[in-house]
Amino acid sequence: MERFLTAAGAVALAAAAATTAAQGPTRVVAVGGAVTEIVYALGAGERLVAVDTTSVYPEAALKLPKVGYMRTLSSEGVLAMRPQAVIAAAEAGPKSAIAQIELTGVPVTTVPSDHNLDTVRVRVRKVAATLGLPGRGEELEKRIAAQWTDAERAVASYATRPRVLFLLAHTGNSALVAGEDTAADAMIRYAGATNAFAGVNGYKPLTAEAAIAAAPDIVLITTEGLETIGGADRLWSRPGLALTPAGKAKRVVAFDALYLLGFGPRMPQAVKDLAARLHGAT
Amino acid sequence: MSGLAARSEDLRVQSRRPLPARGRVPARWALSFLVALLGVVVLAAVASGAFQIRPGEAILILAHQVGLASADGFAAQQEAVLMSIRLPRVALGILVGAGLGIAGAAMQALFRNPLADPTLIGVSGGAALAAAAVIVMGVVWIPGLSRSLGPATLPIAAFAGGLVAATLVYRIATYAGRTSIAVLLLAGIAINALVEAGIGVFTYVANDEQLRNLAFWRLGSVGGASWTILAFVAPAIGAAMVVLWRLAAPFDALALGESEARHLGIDVQRLKAVALVAAALAVGAAVAVSGMIFFVGLLAPHVVRLACGPAHRVVLPGAMLLGAALVVAADTVGRTSVAPAELPLGVFTAFIGAPFFVALLLRERRAWVL
Secondary structure (H helix, E strand, C coil), X not given: CHHHHHHHHHHHHHXXXXXXXXXXCCCEEEECHHHHHHHHHCCCHHHEXXXXXXXXXXXXXXXXXXXXXXXXXXXXXHHHCCCCEEEEECCCCCHHHHHXXXXXXXXXXXXXXXXXXXXXXXXXXXXXXXXXXXXXXXXHHHHHHHHHHHHHHHHHCCCCCCEEEEEECCCCCCCEEECECCHXXXXXXXXCCXXXXXXXXXXXXXXXXXXXXXXXXXXXXXXHHHHHHCCHHHHHCCCCHHHCHHHHHCCEEEECHHHHHCCCCCHHHHHHHHHHHHHHHC | CHHHHHHHHHHHHHHHCCCCCCCCCCHHHHHHHHHHXXXXXXXXXXHCCCXXXXXXXXXXXXXXXXXXXXXXXXXXXXXXXXXXXXXXXXXXXXXXXXHHHHHHHHHHHHHCCCCCCHHHHCHHHHHHHHHHHHHXXXXXXXXXXXXXXXXXXXXXXXXXXXXXXXXXXXXXXXXXXXXXXXXXXHHHHHHHHHHHXXXXXXXXXXXXXXXXXXXXXXXXXXXXXXXXXXXXXXXXXXXXXXXXXXXXXXXXXXXXXXXXXXXXXXXXXXXXXXXXXXXXXXXXXXXXXXXXCCXXXXXXXXXXXXXXXXXXXXXXXXXXXXXXXXXHHHHHHHHHCCCCCXXXXXXXXXXXXXXXXXXXXXXXXXXXXX
């Protein structure tokens, strides 16, 4: 037992030595769509040896081996990719798998998963530091800051303040709406709109009466969700939705899920796009 | 419900008659075969996985642990993967499978009903409710406790929840010093319904992340295994196995009927209490560390009984060995078939077990029609 722990320690030391000697780890597993995006945005995409199934952007990430869904990682599966480092979103797990990976001497960097601009900055900084590319990280941060200023200016230019209902419809017949403390809520507010379900917390099942009472001007949905429902026409046939201002005017705005809710490097751009679509729709 | 009762009658009638000789395997052969099967499955499980370790390297690593080989024949990371991830995982699979198998055999003996499995007495349900409470409300309700127990909070809560539910079911069914098996069954169903409703409430208030954690917990996994977890679970499941194994003769007597067993000098009330406590202990510990693993407790004893007849000195250890082999095999398929990702264990025990069970039923169904 002790012997093998020493061995694990030796691996850790060797890995750490290799990391400092070269320009950061050259075999990296990224877990989480935003993490993968940041690695590519830092120009280090070729260092990725595997990603998780939530990593669907950019296109190149789709061609990499998949270590499964971020919440059901297999420690052995990740280690089989022989990574020198693992960079994971905070919700990656199970925790026991992360602990097992670290036990074998492979460092795991965890980036935060809150829903605000600062999170994007911290994520970029941590990923850049792990990859040994702090310079490129600063450049990316500056780029994001500039885009953010641009997005803020755009948002401030709109006079309207539409009420928006975000519909999460990833299962066939039951839909959830986004209340406070969700990525969708944060994006709606950043885009200068009001979340029609601001009173509730988290994702809650949509009831017809609550939908009417919330009186949304626009229904916001992911493109994947809209496909699951079967298109915009099916959306308005849902009980309740047809009787809302959004339903009467048939106003629905759809965005790619990772782009809208990922809080990756494209977040300022997403806020600007979302604002344009929301305010332009009313 | 009436189906359960009718089945119970069937079995009682059936057990009074000599069972058909066809398909019966002598006990010693059957148990030797199961030991060999478990051995093969365990070797295959240790030698396969997403991270490549050849059988020869695995042997060298193991020899190195006891000082019989140098560390030259393998990479240090292979040693770390084998010793801290794969071996504890296989060992936990053996323990959990053996515990579920023997507990299932004991429940079928106690209820004298082939449909009985450990979920009936509310252990799994109680554990699931406690787990849901910890996953969803843990940080809110018991901040101090979660902090001091850390990741052990969930298994400890699940274990306690399972025992509380089982105790409740047992207390409801026990009146004037006698436990009614029929009331035990009904109380179990009622408690399970209540527990399911409780889980529904937690599901409703859960956020996105908690919801997924809850869903995956319920699918079962032995992937979180570590030597520390084994050190806690092994004594509980081990003790339960020893206790249940020793009940073989009283269980055989009970198969004749409660009053018949009493005439044979069996303290039936004590038998019920001991069997329930031991089964709750084994299942509670198993569910606590590996989530819900379906079908093992039901399938393993049946297969052994169909092959070797109803004598419990064979069925109890047989179900234990087969349960262990089934869980380890299912886990190995789950973690290698889509490597480097992994499929949930709870899915595979049924995927492997159910078709096998149906095939066996088709072959043996003549013996069941009376």
